[in-house]
Amino acid sequence: MIKKLKxxxxxxxxxxxxxxxxxxxxxxxxxxxxxxxxEEIVEEVDLSEEVARLNDQLLRNQAELENFKKRMNDERIKxxxxxxxxxxxxxxxxxxxxxxxxxxxxxxEEVKNFLVGFEMIHKQFVxxxxxxxxxxxxxxxxxxxxxxxxxxxxxxxxxxxxGMVLLEMQKGYKLKDRVIRPAMVKVSx
Numbered sequence: 001m002i003k004k005l006k007x008x009x010x011x012x013x014x015x016x017x018x019x020x021x022x023x024x025x026x027x028x029x030x031x032x033x034x035x036x037x038x039e040e041i042v043e044e045v046d047l048s049e050e051v052a053r054l055n056d057q058l059l060r061n062q063a064e065l066e067n068f069k070k071r072m073n074d075e076r077i078k079x080x081x082x083x084x085x086x087x088x089x090x091x092x093x094x095x096x097x098x099x100x101x102x103x104x105x106x107x108x109e110e111v112k113n114f115l116v117g118f119e120m121i122h123k124q125f126v127x128x129x130x131x132x133x134x135x136x137x138x139x140x141x142x143x144x145x146x147x148x149x150x151x152x153x154x155x156x157x158x159x160x161x162x163g164m165v166l167l168e169m170q171k172g173y174k175l176k177d178r179v180i181r182p183a184m185v186k187v188s189x
Contacts (some may be wrong), residue, residue, distance in 0.1 A: 001003050081144045084132040092181055098122040137172035139165045139183040153186040
């Protein structure tokens with residue numbers, strides 16, 4: 001009977017030890033599960049932060065691309081608007097020469113015929129420039145505007161208000177809204 005009792009006790013003790021080991025194993029697994037779960041949460045947070053950062057970067061890049069497109073479009077429009085500026089500034093001295101040639105007076109019929117030809121060429125030059133948006137700056141009799149006129153002389157004149165353009169010495173020109181050559185003028189004091 002003692003032997004039976006001993007065997008029962010040993011069995012009970014071994015069962016308790018097994019249960020204890022099972023509990024310890026389960027706790028270890030739970031800890032490992034909890035640790036693994038915590039690691040997954042940290043990894044998810046890191047991934048969420050990375051996704052947010054990448055989305056922010058994407059939005060910034062898209063905005064930068066849109067701004068670049070707008071700048072390029074504005075630049076292209078500006079280039080088209082003023083594309084003939086270099087040509088116009090190169091032609092203006094020749095136009096001035098034609099005007100000086102047409103201002104000469106003569107009694108010689110052959111020279112008069114040349115002057116008529118010069119007037120025709122001058123008219124074509126002016127029409128071509130006007131078709132590209134070049135316009136003459138009106139100066140004589142106008143108030144002096146430093147944005148449009150270049151004062152090269154001042155003179156006192158009776159009956160004329162100060163700051164008025166008395167004489168235009170060289171014509172000024174604008175291309176659309178941009179002055180390509182200011183008018184050289186004499187201004188009243």
